[in-house]
Amino acid sequence: MVKLLPSIPNLLTNSRNPTPRSLMNLAKRPSWEVRELVLQNPNVTAEVLFVLASDEEFWVRQLVARHPKTPESAMTLLSQDPCDFVRESLATNPNCSAELLRRLAQDKSYVVRKSVVQNPNVTDDILALLAKDSDDRVRRAVAIHPKTPPSLLAVLAQDPWYWVQTGVLCNPQAPIDIVLSIVQKLKDRDDFFIRKAIEQSPFFPFLSFLLVVPFPLE
Template sequence: MIWNGANHIDALIIFLSLGITYMPDVEKIRKWASSQEVSTREKAALNPEAPPEILERLAEDEEWWIRACVCKNENVPVHVLRKLSKDPRPDVRSWASTNEQTPHGALERLAEKGTYHTLLMLAGNGAAPPRVVKRLVADPNNDVRDTASEHPNLPEGLLELMRRAGRDADLTNRPSEEGGEPLSESERERLMEAGPFGQRLVALNPSTPPDVLGRLAENAHWYGRVGVAKSTTTPEETVRKLATDDDYEVRQTVASRPDAPKEVLSQLAEDEKRRVRSAASENMG
């Protein structure tokens, strides 16, 4: 059939009247994708009719913003999203975390190692599975926890358990240093498994036994280890061990303990970090 120069709208009307499925102008999108102009390639990357093979090519673009735009397109193949979730540029990984088609394995990896912005954007992904949301609601950052607390896939009862364990009703607040209600062994395990904030709640809870505090001192995230260093029920042996922790914030917390042994304070007064030295010196008077 010869169209004799019929414009785009007329062509679409004729296609529909004949019962023919309208096909997007792939050649036009392909031309945009090959443009030297970033703004033009962006149009191709965001176009909802862009074919997967064009998006796959744009996912290799040297301009990070184009790769980020590919993450927003619903037509992007899953294997491309998986690759972009490992992109060298954090901004691209952040946008990959927002696509509801990004594989759960990639989302779990981003939840464990993502930057602040990646975690915050991931917390807004409605398709994030419960195990990812559980990790985000136990993140050290207030904003990430607050966003994740509104997620529809948040494991049932976890927020209530966190409140009982010692956090205030305001979900952006830090854990109470006075701890909370007594926890059962299974409740402690659930909180510790959730992530850093849960570990800190367990560390600060007065019902936590010494052996659990010792485990946290050995294996917890630094945010949880700070909780152990701060807890008034932490045994002296564990406090001494934390005085040599790799994280300076843990050592600084030990240096601020009113009951820190004098020899530990003397050791920390020579620490490589100024904040640790200052805390120890001030504590020694």
């Protein structure tokens, strides 16, 4: 009986078979499907990930940017990737260092900067930097973030965009005096998004009890 050689997909999904050398060889295959399967293998090495960080296909580089085993050297390379989607994925990687997060916090793309806010390792100094961001969507992400300190929430409560102010309303760490000041400023504006933000605030039962919000919420 002829024993058939395993196919590449079977080889890559069977964690007992691929060696680091075979994975490196497969990572250089012209088929992007094969290279993508390499990244899904639990035995993929830092060396292979570094090679694939320069892959010609952006979605392969994006997978490397998200990968929990991606080494610092590959992350540094990916932080300068020309594709916004790759840098965005890197910004959400929980293994991304504070140094790289600071670099990404100054990225040209607001989507990347907003993703930095969502990284579990984001620090107070990075949040302070992004609280001054030129894009209101980034500032609102900081306003909502549960790690944002009260001193920054007080600043964001004075933001010229009410969209940012309503982000503070949704933050469970916001001091009640700041929440009351925002509601007092916005309560007379007949705006659906303001009403929904107040309704979704963790302080809403208290606010409604005090009749701070005079209009009905749907």
